Amino acid sequence: MREQPLLQVENLTIDYILADSIIKAVRNASFAIGKGEILCLVGESGSGKTTIGLAIAGALPENAVIREGRIIFKEKRILGRGSKISTGKEDKIMMIFQDPASALNPLFKVGEVISDIIKNHLGIDNSVKIKEKALELFRMVELPDPERVFDSYPHELSGGMLQRVVIAIALSANPALLIADEPTTMLDVTLQAQILNLLLNLRRRLGLSMLFITHNLGVAAEVSDRIIVMYAGEIVEEAKTRELLNNPLHPYTRGLIECIPRTHIRYSKLKSIPGTIPDLRNPPKWCIFADRCTEAVDLCYKIKPDLIEFSKDHRVSCHLYRADKK
Amino acid sequence: MPVSKEYLVKRIILLVFVIFGVLFLTFIITRLIPARPELLWAGPHATMEQIEKARKQLHLDQPLYIQFILYLQDFLTGNWGISWRTKAPVLTDVLSTLTATLELVIIAFLIAFITGIPVGVLAALKRYNWIDDLVRIITVIGASMPVFWLALIAQLVFGNWLGLLPSAKRADEWITIVTGFKSITGFYLIDSMLQGNLPVFIDALRRVILPAFVLAAYPFCLTARMTRAVMIEVLSEQHVRSLIAWGLPQRAILFKYCLKNTLVPVIASLGLSFGYTIIGAFMVELVFVWPGIGFYAAMSLLSFDYPAVIGCVITVAIFYCIVNTIVDLVHSIIDPRVRL
Amino acid sequence: MSRFRQQRIILSLIIRNPISLVSLLIVACFVFLGISAPLTVPYPEDAWGLTYNVEKRFLSPSLEHPFGTDALGRDVFSRVLLGSSFSLVIAIGVIGLALFIGIPIGVVAGYYGGRIGTLLMRITDMFLAFPPLLLAIVLAATLGRGLLNLIIALAISWWPWYARLIYVQTNTVKTMPYIDAAKIAGIPGAKIIFRHVIPNALTPTLVQAALDMGSAILEAAGLSFIGVGVKPPTPEWGLLVSEGWQSINYAWWIVFFPGLAIMITVLGFNLLADALRESADPRLRRTILMRLGVKQ
Numbered sequence: 001m002r003e004q005p006l007l008q009v010e011n012l013t014i015d016y017i018l019a020d021s022i023i024k025a026v027r028n029a030s031f032a033i034g035k036g037e038i039l040c041l042v043g044e045s046g047s048g049k050t051t052i053g054l055a056i057a058g059a060l061p062e063n064a065v066i067r068e069g070r071i072i073f074k075e076k077r078i079l080g081r082g083s084k085i086s087t088g089k090e091d092k093i094m095m096i097f098q099d100p101a102s103a104l105n106p107l108f109k110v111g112e113v114i115s116d117i118i119k120n121h122l123g124i125d126n127s128v129k130i131k132e133k134a135l136e137l138f139r140m141v142e143l144p145d146p147e148r149v150f151d152s153y154p155h156e157l158s159g160g161m162l163q164r165v166v167i168a169i170a171l172s173a174n175p176a177l178l179i180a181d182e183p184t185t186m187l188d189v190t191l192q193a194q195i196l197n198l199l200l201n202l203r204r205r206l207g208l209s210m211l212f213i214t215h216n217l218g219v220a221a222e223v224s225d226r227i228i229v230m231y232a233g234e235i236v237e238e239a240k241t242r243e244l245l246n247n248p249l250h251p252y253t254r255g256l257i258e259c260i261p262r263t264h265i266r267y268s269k270l271k272s273i274p275g276t277i278p279d280l281r282n283p284p285k286w287c288i289f290a291d292r293c294t295e296a297v298d299l300c301y302k303i304k305p306d307l308i309e310f311s312k313d314h315r316v317s318c319h320l321y322r323a324d325k326k
Numbered sequence: 327m328p329v330s331k332e333y334l335v336k337r338i339i340l341l342v343f344v345i346f347g348v349l350f351l352t353f354i355i356t357r358l359i360p361a362r363p364e365l366l367w368a369g370p371h372a373t374m375e376q377i378e379k380a381r382k383q384l385h386l387d388q389p390l391y392i393q394f395i396l397y398l399q400d401f402l403t404g405n406w407g408i409s410w411r412t413k414a415p416v417l418t419d420v421l422s423t424l425t426a427t428l429e430l431v432i433i434a435f436l437i438a439f440i441t442g443i444p445v446g447v448l449a450a451l452k453r454y455n456w457i458d459d460l461v462r463i464i465t466v467i468g469a470s471m472p473v474f475w476l477a478l479i480a481q482l483v484f485g486n487w488l489g490l491l492p493s494a495k496r497a498d499e500w501i502t503i504v505t506g507f508k509s510i511t512g513f514y515l516i517d518s519m520l521q522g523n524l525p526v527f528i529d530a531l532r533r534v535i536l537p538a539f540v541l542a543a544y545p546f547c548l549t550a551r552m553t554r555a556v557m558i559e560v561l562s563e564q565h566v567r568s569l570i571a572w573g574l575p576q577r578a579i580l581f582k583y584c585l586k587n588t589l590v591p592v593i594a595s596l597g598l599s600f601g602y603t604i605i606g607a608f609m610v611e612l613v614f615v616w617p618g619i620g621f622y623a624a625m626s627l628l629s630f631d632y633p634a635v636i637g638c639v640i641t642v643a644i645f646y647c648i649v650n651t652i653v654d655l656v657h658s659i660i661d662p663r664v665r666l
Numbered sequence: 667m668s669r670f671r672q673q674r675i676i677l678s679l680i681i682r683n684p685i686s687l688v689s690l691l692i693v694a695c696f697v698f699l700g701i702s703a704p705l706t707v708p709y710p711e712d713a714w715g716l717t718y719n720v721e722k723r724f725l726s727p728s729l730e731h732p733f734g735t736d737a738l739g740r741d742v743f744s745r746v747l748l749g750s751s752f753s754l755v756i757a758i759g760v761i762g763l764a765l766f767i768g769i770p771i772g773v774v775a776g777y778y779g780g781r782i783g784t785l786l787m788r789i790t791d792m793f794l795a796f797p798p799l800l801l802a803i804v805l806a807a808t809l810g811r812g813l814l815n816l817i818i819a820l821a822i823s824w825w826p827w828y829a830r831l832i833y834v835q836t837n838t839v840k841t842m843p844y845i846d847a848a849k850i851a852g853i854p855g856a857k858i859i860f861r862h863v864i865p866n867a868l869t870p871t872l873v874q875a876a877l878d879m880g881s882a883i884l885e886a887a888g889l890s891f892i893g894v895g896v897k898p899p900t901p902e903w904g905l906l907v908s909e910g911w912q913s914i915n916y917a918w919w920i921v922f923f924p925g926l927a928i929m930i931t932v933l934g935f936n937l938l939a940d941a942l943r944e945s946a947d948p949r950l951r952r953t954i955l956m957r958l959g960v961k962q
Binding site: 351352356359366469474475478479600604623632636 | 795797798803907911929
């Protein structure tokens with residue numbers, strides 16, 4: 001008997017309606033996150049990874065439409081916009097963002113924002129208790145001088161501090177799942193490591209599950225238990241982190257790994273994958289990666305490959321592995 | 327959140343400089359541009375004697391820089407010249423008209439903002455809906471209408487054709503005399519209310535409606551358009567998305583957070599809207615025979631009463647600078663980023 | 667993507683939207699009528715205000731006189747039509763003169779900065795301390811009535827906006843790498859200004875200026891209405907409204923049609939400004955660029 005996963009996403013398909021066209025941002029994405037697991041969504045910009053994160057957090061923009069699919073969290077079906085998801089006092093899904101400076105309203109002290117979130121989620125009405133809770137959270141995310149931070153406006157804090165504030169806000173609801181959308185991309189390199197370590201610590205202490213979204217396979221390799229590689233709105237490969245890095249199957253995944261700069265190999269040229277993402281208003285009916293794939297054969301331009309189980313816990317969507325299986 | 331003392335002092339010093347600049351520019355325009363300023367000053371039908379007197383008044387026999395110093399001195403001591411149309415000192419005339427204008431402008435301004443902001447917010451929330459289209463069309467038409475024309479048409483339709491509202495003056499003289507109404511503050515609505523004088527209050531209220539709504543039309547359109555544009559911008563910002571993701575109820579997000587973000591730039595632009603309103607009052611007061619500074623200025627312009635015109639211009643300009651200073655102070659209170 | 671290409675895309679975008687198409691048509695009509703009116707008005711002598719015809723006073727609108735006749739028996743339609751020429755002259759004159767004063771001041775202040783820049787911008791601020799139109803009122807009262815004086819008065823109260831706008835633009839352009847490159851190459855300052863700074867800083871200001879023509883017409887009409895604009899019998903729209911005022915209770919058409927002409931013209935410019943603003947919205951434009959098959 002396998003344990004029921006914390007979050008299950010089935011056949012998620014999301015479109016963005018624009019003034020004159022429809023962008024098919026995510027198509028048929030299915031995956032699951034176990035309790036206490038860190039799952040990484042890796043892909044270049046426009047691959048639909050942030051859209052999936054927003055869909056799970058219930059914060060898709062107005063012009064996004066969920067065409068198909070289910071999201072099951074703690075055996076309850078959740079979907080749609082707004083705060084409908086959070087009904088219970090605990091077990092919430094919270095999210096942190098790429099740019100902490102723009103994630104916080106510039107006209108409100110960060111203390112006021114976190115107080116509102118605490119009041120809303122924990123149902124505390126006493127302002128002294130709320131502040132105590134907020135300061136406790138600030139200490140938990142290792143913010144220096146929490147009292148001062150509480151009374152600060154976002155523009156008075158540095159980027160690293162703001163990201164800690166955002167993490168504290170996300171933790172204030174006692175979430176079971178934390179969605180981290182590129183939380184270190186906008187930070188300096190030294191801060192990146194600090195924030196990553198903080199997140200890993202919190203996972204250990206609080207038993208958090210995490211959906212970690214990044215375009216950087218290197219970062220993903222450091223933090224994750226499992227990695228899903230996305231390309232142009234589709235999942236192309238999914239495996240445990242070590243397996244994926246040691247035995248990448250999909251040509252795109254292999255390309256991504258080759259793109260990671262390595263310090264120990266001298267004189268090697270940095271590689272890149274030629275070409276650009278296909279037009280998502282009208283994605284090809286055949287393999288989504290065929291146009292950029294160096295190993296594409298005729299079949300790749302005719303039939304879309306299924307996401308098949310190559311080995312235990314290793315799924316890939318590529319015709320190259322079709323023969324091996326059958 | 328009080329204004330920091332430093333900012334207040336800085337802003338007041340700046341105000342003094344700006345008023346000095348206004349006076350300086352007015353001096354240049356009135357004394358250096360005309361070939362013989364005394365001719366303008368004495369009026370179109372002046373005798374040689376009167377022209378000579380005007381020359382003395384303007385200190386035109388002195389060197390230029392002394393002229394300027396004396397001009398400043400005259401301004402500060404209230405020596406603003408004599409209006410040859412009313413034969414009264416300009417300062418006295420101007421001061422006696424101020425409250426009438428303030429009553430009208432404040433009412434118009436309140437109408438414009440109390441209606442403009444909700445309409446703009448509504449349009450932004452109902453984007454891609456017929457409500458938004460309607461608001462956009464009405465406000466863009468309103469912003470394109472000449473205010474004096476709107477005043478004339480409103481007066482014609484509501485005053486004369488439909489006979490719904492009186493369309494001239496602040497109060498019926500007969501009613502004020504019979505009821506023994508005495509204006510103390512100069513604000514008829516407040517005075518009549520304090521004195522419990524219902525007939526005058528109703529009469530004054532009925533008379534203020536048309537000019538106030540006509541005057542409010544332009545700032546209303548400006549406010550609604552700006553509120554809509556800013557709100558749409560705010561709604562798409564990341565910090566709104568994050569509040570949604572953190573599960574705050576929609577009502578709190580819209581009316582606590584987004585509204586404040588929207589109001590800050592709208593309030594910061596109040597000064598300019600006020601400028602448009604007070605200039606609009608020149609024409610609206612003229613049409614509705616409203617005895618304010620706009621009517622006084624327009625009558626003075628029509629009869630080439632130069633000292634009176636200059637008195638009005640300086641008063642309105644200084645008033646505008648003060649309003650702008652107040653708006654800046656309010657802005658610094660509600661937007662922490664300004665307080666630097 | 668070349669700038670030319672971008673402008674063509676924005677243009678095609680405007681044509682596709684019905685509202686902006688209407689606005690474009692209004693503006694085009696206004697310009698066309700403004701140019702052709704002196705030659706095509708049905709009653710030229712009425713239009714120029716040279717006649718007095720007792721029998722034809724206060725005729726209500728009819729086929730012969732679509733907008734009726736005024737207190738002196740003149741054809742209101744002819745006067746309104748010729749009024750478009752005057753409005754066109756005023757709009758172009760005011761905006762042109764304001765640009766002529768504002769651009770050099772803004773560019774010099776922005777490019778050289780320092781004490782000269784501060785001084786120039788303080789002078790600009792001094793003008794901006796007046797509420798809109800007030801400065802024009804005092805100038806017009808000082809200069810006296812007349813078409814040229816009206817244009818000068820409005821332009822002098824108008825240029826500071828452009829000086830400010832181009833000052834900001836110049837400051838942005840100044841920090842561009844190609845300006846540094848030109849400086850290092852030893853190209854003299856004046857040449858850099860004319861070759862590089864002005865062309866790059868100018869576009870937004872010129873667009874703004876073209877759209878401001880509506881406001882110029884509106885303000886000129888206001889000045890004429892309160893008696894400091896053009897002299898009668900010039901058929902300027904604001905003055906036409908003012909002339910019809912006395913007889914409004916029995917001849918509403920004398921007031922109504924010139925005012926309507928102002929409103930429609932200004933509406934055309936305002937709608938065009940809205941359309942341009944929308945097309946400049948990056949989120950909106952991206953979708954349109956995608957539709958047109960342009961990769962950014």
